[in-house]
Amino acid sequence: MNIIVCVKQVLDPDIPPAKFRVDSASKKVVPPEGIPPVINPYDAQAVELALRLKEKHGGKISVLTVGSNGADKVVKHAISMGADEGVVLSDETFEGSDSFSVAYILSKAIEKIGEYDLVLCGRQAADWDEGLVGSVVAENLGTSLVTLAEDAEAVDDGLKVKRVTLDGYQVFVVPLPAVVTVSNEVGQARLPSGLGIISAARRQIPVWKAEDLGVDPSLVGSTAARRKLFALSVPARERKCEIIEGETPAEAATKLAVRLREAGAI
Amino acid sequence: MEQEFDAIVVGAGPAGSACAYKLANAGLQVLVIDRGKFVGAKNMWGGAFYGGDLLNLLPNFCEEAPFERYVTRQKISFLTEEDCLSVDFASPKFKEPAPHGFVMLRSKFDRWFADKAQEAGAVVAPGLGADDLLWDGSRVVGVKAGSDELPASVVVACDGANSGMAQKAGLQKELSSEDMKQGVKEVIELSEEIIEQRFGLSGKEGIAWEFVGSCTQGLPGGGFIYTNKDSLSVGIVVQLDALVKRKVQANDLLEGFKSHPEVARVIEGGKLVEYSAHLIPVSGINMMPELSRDGFLVAGDAAALVLGTGLILEGANFAVASGIAAAETVIEAKERGDFSNESLSMYRRLLEDSYVLKDLRTFRKAPHFLENPHIYNLYPELACDVARRVFIGDGQPRKTTWDNVRDSLKGRASLLQILPDLWQGKGAI
Ligand SMILES: Cc1cc2nc3c(=O)[nH]c(=O)nc-3n(C[C@H](O)[C@H](O)[C@H](O)COP(=O)(O)OP(=O)(O)OC[C@H]3O[C@@H](n4cnc5c(N)ncnc54)[C@H](O)[C@@H]3O)c2cc1C
Ligand SMILES: Cc1cc2nc3c(=O)[nH]c(=O)nc-3n(C[C@H](O)[C@H](O)[C@H](O)COP(=O)(O)OP(=O)(O)OC[C@H]3O[C@@H](n4cnc5c(N)ncnc54)[C@H](O)[C@@H]3O)c2cc1C
Numbered sequence: 001m002n003i004i005v006c007v008k009q010v011l012d013p014d015i016p017p018a019k020f021r022v023d024s025a026s027k028k029v030v031p032p033e034g035i036p037p038v039i040n041p042y043d044a045q046a047v048e049l050a051l052r053l054k055e056k057h058g059g060k061i062s063v064l065t066v067g068s069n070g071a072d073k074v075v076k077h078a079i080s081m082g083a084d085e086g087v088v089l090s091d092e093t094f095e096g097s098d099s100f101s102v103a104y105i106l107s108k109a110i111e112k113i114g115e116y117d118l119v120l121c122g123r124q125a126a127d128w129d130e131g132l133v134g135s136v137v138a139e140n141l142g143t144s145l146v147t148l149a150e151d152a153e154a155v156d157d158g159l160k161v162k163r164v165t166l167d168g169y170q171v172f173v174v175p176l177p178a179v180v181t182v183s184n185e186v187g188q189a190r191l192p193s194g195l196g197i198i199s200a201a202r203r204q205i206p207v208w209k210a211e212d213l214g215v216d217p218s219l220v221g222s223t224a225a226r227r228k229l230f231a232l233s234v235p236a237r238e239r240k241c242e243i244i245e246g247e248t249p250a251e252a253a254t255k256l257a258v259r260l261r262e263a264g265a266i
Numbered sequence: 267m268e269q270e271f272d273a274i275v276v277g278a279g280p281a282g283s284a285c286a287y288k289l290a291n292a293g294l295q296v297l298v299i300d301r302g303k304f305v306g307a308k309n310m311w312g313g314a315f316y317g318g319d320l321l322n323l324l325p326n327f328c329e330e331a332p333f334e335r336y337v338t339r340q341k342i343s344f345l346t347e348e349d350c351l352s353v354d355f356a357s358p359k360f361k362e363p364a365p366h367g368f369v370m371l372r373s374k375f376d377r378w379f380a381d382k383a384q385e386a387g388a389v390v391a392p393g394l395g396a397d398d399l400l401w402d403g404s405r406v407v408g409v410k411a412g413s414d415e416l417p418a419s420v421v422v423a424c425d426g427a428n429s430g431m432a433q434k435a436g437l438q439k440e441l442s443s444e445d446m447k448q449g450v451k452e453v454i455e456l457s458e459e460i461i462e463q464r465f466g467l468s469g470k471e472g473i474a475w476e477f478v479g480s481c482t483q484g485l486p487g488g489g490f491i492y493t494n495k496d497s498l499s500v501g502i503v504v505q506l507d508a509l510v511k512r513k514v515q516a517n518d519l520l521e522g523f524k525s526h527p528e529v530a531r532v533i534e535g536g537k538l539v540e541y542s543a544h545l546i547p548v549s550g551i552n553m554m555p556e557l558s559r560d561g562f563l564v565a566g567d568a569a570a571l572v573l574g575t576g577l578i579l580e581g582a583n584f585a586v587a588s589g590i591a592a593a594e595t596v597i598e599a600k601e602r603g604d605f606s607n608e609s610l611s612m613y614r615r616l617l618e619d620s621y622v623l624k625d626l627r628t629f630r631k632a633p634h635f636l637e638n639p640h641i642y643n644l645y646p647e648l649a650c651d652v653a654r655r656v657f658i659g660d661g662q663p664r665k666t667t668w669d670n671v672r673d674s675l676k677g678r679a680s681l682l683q684i685l686p687d688l689w690q691g692k693g694a695i
Contacts, residue, residue, distance in 0.1 A: 018539045034373030036304050080393075194394050194414030198297065201384075201391040 001059035001154055001176075003050045004113060005083065005120045006106050006137070007043035009067050009074045010127040012036070020234065027232040029127075039074040042122030044189035046182040047078045049152060050120055051190070057154045060084045062113060066094060066105050072205040080192035080200035091210040096222025103136035105220060108213040110141060118159065119179045123148055131181070138179035146172050150185035271297045271389075273596050274409055274418040276396045276431050278305045280315075280582045281566025282424035283379040284323060284589030285596075290386035292597045297418070298380065298388055299411060301395030306376030309426075310451060310542040311582060312490050312499060314367040314474050315375075319586045321364055324382060328365065332374040334494035335472025336360065337367030339465075342577060343528065344646035345479035345489075350528040351646075351653045369472045369492045371453070371499075396425070399434045399562070405606075406435060406561035420605045422563045422592050424585070427545045429568030437564060438555035443507035445549040447487060447574070450516040451501025452524075454536035458496045464532050465493055476577065479646030481523040484639050485512060488576070489523045491532065498533060500524060503546065503579065505637070516543065546581065548574045549633045551626040557617070558610040565592045571617075573625050575632045575695045576641065584622050591616040635694035640679075640687055648674050 011020075012035050019032040031037070039047075050061045063078040063086035065071050075086035089109050097105065110119060119141070121134035131147075138145035144158075150169065151162040158175040164183045192200070210217060218224060244259060246252030260266045273289055275282045278300035289296040302308050314337050320327050338360045343352040360366050384390045400408035400415055408417035409431075423431035427446070432438035456464075465473050477489035487504035502520050509516060523529055547553060547570040554570045557563065565571070566585030573580045595613040599605050617623045648671075655670040665673070675681070 016539070018537065034306070034371060034377070036377070192393065194299075194391075194411040194416065197391045197394045198299075198389060198416070201389045 001053055001057045001117045002115055003053060003059060003061050003118045003120060004110055004116050005043070005046050005050050005061060005063050005078065006122075006133065007047065007063055007065050007074050007078055008040045008122070008125045008127075008133075009037040009065065009071055010040045010125055012038045013041070013126060022232050022234055024231070024233055027229050029232075036070055036073060039077045040122050040125050040127075041189070042124060042126065042182060042184060043074075044077070044081070045184060045186045046120040046122050047081050047083055048189040049149070049182050049186050050118075051082045053118070053152065053154070054082075059117070062086060062116075064089060064106055064109050066090070066097070066102050068095070072207075075205045076200040076203060077192070079203060080196040081190055082196060086205055088205055088207045089213065090207050091215070091220075093210050093215075093217045093221045096225065097220050098225040098227045099130050099132040100136055100226060101220040101224055103133045103140060105213065105215055106133065107137050107140035108215050109208060110137070112208070112213060117176045117178075119143070119177070121179065121181045123181050123183045134179055134181035141177070141179065144174040144178040145180070146174055146178065147181045148183040149180045150183055152180060271295045271416070271418040272600055273297070273420050273422055274299065274396075274416055275388075275422045275424055276409060277423070277425035277566075277568070278302075278380045278383075278390060278392065279309055279376060279424060279426055279566060279585060280379065281568070281585035281589040281592075282422070283376070283383050284319075284586040285422050285424060285565060285593045286383040286388040286390070287323065287379070287386050288590050288593035289596060290383055290388040292593070293387070294597065294600060296383075296388045297416065298383060298390045299394040299396060299409070299416075300380075300390075300392045302392055304377065305380040305390065305392045306373040307392075308542075309372040309376050310449070310544045311372055312449075312451070312474075312492055312501065312579065313372070313582065314369045314472075314492060315582050315586075316367045316578075316580055317583045318364065318366075319583055319590070320368070323586065323590065330378075331368070331370075332378050333368040333370045335369045335467070335470050336365040337369060337474045338467070338471040339473040340367075341473060341475040343475065343477045343479075344649045345477055345481055345526055345528070346647055346650045347480050348527065349650035349654065350526070351649045367474060369474065369494060369499075371494060396431060399431065404560060406559065420561050420563065420596050420599065420610070422565060422589075422596065423568045424564075424566050424589060424592075425568050427547050427567040427570075429564065432555050432564045432568050435559055435562050435564070437557075437559060437562075438568075438570075441547065441553070443510055444505075445547055445553045445570075446506040447503045447546045447548045448506045448509060448516050448543065449501060449503045449546055450520050450543045451490075451499055451541075452520065452538055453494070453497050453499055453540035454533050455497045455539045456533070456536045460535070461493055461496065461498065467493065476579075477523070477529075478576070479642060481526065482519055482642055483512075483514065483522070484643045485509065485514065485519075486637050486639070486642060489529070490579075491529070497539065498536065500529070500533060505548075506545070546574075546579070547572055550574070551623070551630050552633060554626070557614050558607055560607045560610075561605050563592045563595065563610055563613055565589050571622055571626065573629060574636065575629050576636050577695065584625075587620060587622050588617060591620065591622070629695065631690070631694035635690050638687060638690070640683075644679055648678060651678075 061083040124131035272294040396409040398410040475491040481489040485508040565588040571584040651674040
């Protein structure tokens with residue numbers, strides 16, 4: 001089974017909150033200096049599912065990412081986990097693309113690769129939590145789509161996918177090729193092995209530009225964005241600490257209860 | 267493995283990246299592994315890089331390297347609880363002919379340096395820690411990382427203070443807390459304008475500021491402030507065994523240091539964005555391990571190549587210089603096809619001939635001298651007291667400076683106590 005996994009680089013979720021900054025004027029997140037982005041955790045789990053499918057059914061795993069500066073690092077991460085190859089999709093004209101344009105770029109790259117049975121995406125990118133790209137890719141490619149997969153296996157007439165629901169799961173069988181978005185219920189993504197890290201470190205990751213993909217420049221970049229951002233700010237959280245005292249624990253507890261009622265908490 | 271490496275460098279700090287860069291440039295197959303999630307992830311220092319080693323190694327260093335500022339002022343202050351007496355040295359020589367000191371943040375610099383090594387052809391693999399060495403008899407033939415065995419003709423241990431690799435190679439004993447200082451530091455964000463205003467800087471100018479006195483509460487060590495582009499690195503360095511004995515936390519000393527009026531003034535309104543701690547080997551040549559064995563070399567902090575004289579604390583330049591010397595040694599060993607200890611002993615000769623071991627020998631008595639508590643309480647007190655008497659009139663008839671010194675000494679110390687310190691200091695720092 002030939003699988004293509006779409007992986008996105010996101011800000012490292014381990015960044016201390018003090019280092020997270022947005023520039024309200026340009027409406028952009030200011031990436032913290034010195035802390036490189038990481039692979040979107042859900043995408044690492046998509047790679048994990050791809051590896052399990054490959055272990056069971058054989059085939060090849062290719063990885064795609066749309067991104068600039070250092071995007072090869074997330075492709076290398078996927079390769080160090082066991083993916084076979086990967087490509088960075090990068091072009092100046094891609095800057096500022098919205099989810100639709102990103103999905104368009106990915107679809108063009110997937111068509112260029114041509115031979116595929118399955119496209120896996122993460123359930124959502126951990127930075128903006130949109131959860132759009134996978135569905136739009138399926139639409140563009142005209143394939144079947146299952147979102148929020150927690151498991152999958154190949155069956156005679158396609159792919160059997162277990163889909164997470166609020167209080168249980170659904171099972172679908174869809175014809176291939178298909179797009180599946182992968183949820184965290186798939187389980188932990190494996191850690192790269194030493195040899196995996198070294199063989200990924202040795203790789204040169206190819207870059208495909210707009211013209212390599214046949215991307216129409218009027219459909220990508222900030223000018224093509226159908227979605228306009230009006231304001232961006234970090235929510236101000238106020239914390240207050242009040243010390244409630246009392247002669248006896250009972251008195252303190254009574255005062256606390258009164259105070260909580262005043263504050264409308266109980 | 268697809269292909270055996272000529273050299274595996276363990277650790278991508280300044281020593282490891284310098285070594286790998288040089289080796290890769292000479293066309294050797296080199297692998298650098300670092301246990302950090304990314305290169306530089308957990309590394310910290312004061313800090314400024316002094317001297318010309320990086321400029322010589324990396325032709326476009328000044329244009330490309332992600333340094334924060336040049337050092338254009340070097341300041342040393344003696345602190346009491348309230349007072350501060352400073353020597354503030356500014357000189358155009360700091361910049362000419364080339365900058366002499368670069369203030370840098372390790373997370374940025376280390377990654378940039380490792381990328382340079384990678385561009386030169388080294389394979390850089392972060393997220394991979396060496397757990398043990400591979401042996402063939404008494405010869406080191408590679409490293410073990412998790413369940414993987416990575417063979418190489420030679421292993422260069424650049425794994426920093428308390429080097430696991432030098433210990434596994436049987437060259438370094440388990441280190442004791444007497445040989446270590448603990449460094450803790452905060453990065454405090456302030457705007458570029460405020461920093462330039464508060465420190466009287468402009469453009470890429472920067473200050474390296476060392477403190478001795480009340481900031482370590484009499485324990486051997488000191489405080490520091492370095493100006494980054496839009497933040498300050500503020501920290502202290504304290505003798506580890508003294509911390510343990512006195513049951514003091516380095517953090518608490520740092521908090522005290524930050525609340526000293528002179529320090530509080532410059533960090534006011536800043537936002538704490540980073541906290542980190544690290545050990546520094548400080549006994550210099552007295553704790554230096556054997557530097558090589560068959561198939562194995564050790565460089566940088568892993569070999570305790572750090573110079574601390576009380577006025578300066580330098581290790582990164584020694585790390586780079588030793589990393590380069592290790593690379594030169596490996597390049598020749600590869601030409602000879604001989605990685606025996608004898609062949610690798612060239613490394614020690616290179617270090618003996620350079621400032622690395624010459625400086626460590628010159629200051630070999632410094633570590634012991636710096637244990638003297640007078641340096642951290644008596645002398646800063648005296649200096650500030652004399653300054654108070656000289657500069658703050660109290661309406662009484664003035665005295666000569668010499669008489670002020672004598673009055674200051676009264677009740678604090680006798681010449682008989684001070685003379686031995688002076689005598690020791692003369693030979694040590
Ligand atoms: C308010 C706001 C501000 C933004 N500002 C910026 C900005 O300043 N700079 C910027 O670069 N982006 C910015 N974006 C993000 C950008 O507009 C797109 O949303 C984004 O690139 C597409 O990903 P997504 O977050 O919609 O992904 P989702 O739809 O949440 O992602 C689902 C899955 O799609 C796949 N996928 C998503 N993106 C990629 C990718 N790039 N490459 C490969 N696979 C991918 C992954 O498998 C992922 O798990 C902003 C978004 C929002 C909502
Ligand atoms: C608070 C403080 C202030 C300082 N100020 C200055 C200053 O102003 N100027 C100056 O010149 N020096 C200063 N130093 C000293 C300087 O930081 C060190 O001397 C220098 O970093 C040594 O470089 P290195 O490459 O030998 O080791 P390190 O920089 O410690 O690098 C070691 C690397 O090895 C990796 N590693 C460790 N173990 C393993 C393993 N088992 N497997 C894989 N990787 C491993 C680590 O992740 C790390 O990246 C300061 C130090 C401290 C703590």
